[in-house]
Amino acid sequence: MQNSEQIWQLVDQRREPYVELADKIWGMPELCYDEHRSSAEHKAMLEAEGFKVTTNVAGIPTAVMGEAGEGGPVIAILGEYDALPGLSQEAGVTEPRPVPGETRGHGCGHNLLGSASLMAAAAVKDWLKANGLPGRVRYYGCPAEEGGAAKGFMVRDGAFDDVDIAITWHPASFAGVDDAISLANTRIDFSFVGRASHAAAAPHLGRSALDAVELMNVGVNYMREHMPSDARVHYAYLDAGGIAPNVVQSTAKIRYLIRARNVTELNALVTRVRKIADGAALMTECTVSTRVVSAVSNLLGNTALEKAMHANLARIGAPEWDDADRAKAAEFQATLSEEDILSAWRRVGVEQRPGEVLCEQVVPENAKGVPMIGSTDVGDISWKVPTVQARGATCAIGTPFHSWQLTGQGKLPAAHKGMVHVAKVMAGTAIDALQNPNLIAEAKADHAKRTGGKPYESPLPADAKPALDMSVSV
Numbered sequence: 001m002q003n004s005e006q007i008w009q010l011v012d013q014r015r016e017p018y019v020e021l022a023d024k025i026w027g028m029p030e031l032c033y034d035e036h037r038s039s040a041e042h043k044a045m046l047e048a049e050g051f052k053v054t055t056n057v058a059g060i061p062t063a064v065m066g067e068a069g070e071g072g073p074v075i076a077i078l079g080e081y082d083a084l085p086g087l088s089q090e091a092g093v094t095e096p097r098p099v100p101g102e103t104r105g106h107g108c109g110h111n112l113l114g115s116a117s118l119m120a121a122a123a124v125k126d127w128l129k130a131n132g133l134p135g136r137v138r139y140y141g142c143p144a145e146e147g148g149a150a151k152g153f154m155v156r157d158g159a160f161d162d163v164d165i166a167i168t169w170h171p172a173s174f175a176g177v178d179d180a181i182s183l184a185n186t187r188i189d190f191s192f193v194g195r196a197s198h199a200a201a202a203p204h205l206g207r208s209a210l211d212a213v214e215l216m217n218v219g220v221n222y223m224r225e226h227m228p229s230d231a232r233v234h235y236a237y238l239d240a241g242g243i244a245p246n247v248v249q250s251t252a253k254i255r256y257l258i259r260a261r262n263v264t265e266l267n268a269l270v271t272r273v274r275k276i277a278d279g280a281a282l283m284t285e286c287t288v289s290t291r292v293v294s295a296v297s298n299l300l301g302n303t304a305l306e307k308a309m310h311a312n313l314a315r316i317g318a319p320e321w322d323d324a325d326r327a328k329a330a331e332f333q334a335t336l337s338e339e340d341i342l343s344a345w346r347r348v349g350v351e352q353r354p355g356e357v358l359c360e361q362v363v364p365e366n367a368k369g370v371p372m373i374g375s376t377d378v379g380d381i382s383w384k385v386p387t388v389q390a391r392g393a394t395c396a397i398g399t400p401f402h403s404w405q406l407t408g409q410g411k412l413p414a415a416h417k418g419m420v421h422v423a424k425v426m427a428g429t430a431i432d433a434l435q436n437p438n439l440i441a442e443a444k445a446d447h448a449k450r451t452g453g454k455p456y457e458s459p460l461p462a463d464a465k466p467a468l469d470m471s472v473s474v
Contacts, residue, residue: 011424029111033144058157060143063141064141065141065159068137069129073434075434076381078142079115087402094331094334113171116422123423149187153464169389169392171415181299189254189291193209198247199245212284220256233259295458297383298375299379302447315428332409336399391422
């Protein structure tokens with residue numbers, strides 16, 4: 001791995017404190033919009049690095065932003081630090097073993113995500129100062145990616161209005177430029193209200209809100225045959241009306257997550273789901289009300305920035321592992337299925353290499369993988385400004401995300417090496433843009449072409465507010 005460039009040396013100089021930050025965030029897993037300690041740690045690091053810090057970005061208590069530099073273009077580097085429920089796992093242990101007294105865990109690697117992004121931003125800050133060049137770098141600490149769509153609220157409220165380009169990454173099995181494909185989605189809570197009654201003595205006087213929820217689910221399940229093949233609909237009960245079967249349940253609440261290829265298709269699907277909810281309420285003589293919890297746009301790619309990021313990956317090469325890294329990765333890979341492992345290779349479009357447990361190559365620029373599509377609130381930033389995202393190799397090949405295996409690898413030396421590696425890739429891409437105005441101009445021209453020159457329109461309703469309470473009961 002080449003490491004001669006000044007910007008990469010500036011990243012390496014920060015290795016120890018940022019590994020410590022990543023491990024500290026791993027040890028305090030907090031769910032979306034409740035990342036108060038994690039946000040505070042990122043704020044403290046920004047202050048220690050000399051950034052000008054803004055808190056409560058877009059009215060979100062756990063959103064933080066740091067800026068350094070003067071004049072010139074504005075480069076945003078995006079970080080996250082929220083965890084997931086139900087994925088507690090002791091570090092380095094290759095069997096399910098939750099941390100005593102803890103139910104949450106960093107099963108998507110966001111402890112690494114935020115730390116690497118802040119590390120990259122700090123290196124760019126020092127590079128600007130050392131070279132006496134105009135330009136500003138911003139680190140955005142973005143909470144609640146796991147369902148809260150905080151970036152969407154931040155974009156809608158103007159936090160990215162003067163940004164020229166945005167750079168981010170996500171932990172993965174392989175190192176490469178992310179294929180910019182994702183589904184637009186929205187989360188909507190449907191609350192049904194009926195009438196309580198004695199379920200045996202006077203059932204005819206009751207109107208069951210739970211019946212309404214179940215009928216809604218039946219209706220949505222019948223709809224699945226008649227919606228686009230790449231759309232997805234999921235649901236979770238938030239309130240089933242209580243635990244007494246001899247009482248007709250007067251209230252029930254269900255959360256629907258609706259996904260589609262783009263916002264236009266999403267809006268059409270949401271209209272249909274809402275009609276089904278209204279029909280369920282009509283059939284049971286209940287009432288239904290709704291609350292939009294979150295909504296995100298699909299990702300837009302950017303050819304100019306993707307080529308620049310891949311050039312950095314090509315220069316630096318794949319992360320360097322040692323035998324201990326490979327041995328531990330092999331232990332974790334042994335807990336996975338062959339399907340898990342093969343799916344990881346297929347996703348990046350690279351032929352499987354038997355016995356390879358950690359990423360030993362940069363994913364080729366022209367690799368075409370099999371799409372395995374989720375959603376991210378980075379999509380809204382990509383509609384607002386030219387955006388590029390890396391994949392950083394931080395875990396054994398095939399590790400499923402949102403799994404105990406991912407949590408268990410979050411503090412391993414290989415995770416730290418992958419984190420530093422991708423910080424160099426992001427920092428190198430940022431200074432390419434700062435040194436080359438043509439790159440930013442090309443990125444903006446590509447963005448304008450993809451958006452048709454139309455201004456960004458938020459998929460969030462105008463009156464929707466961040467669901468700061470969405471993790472209270474988890």
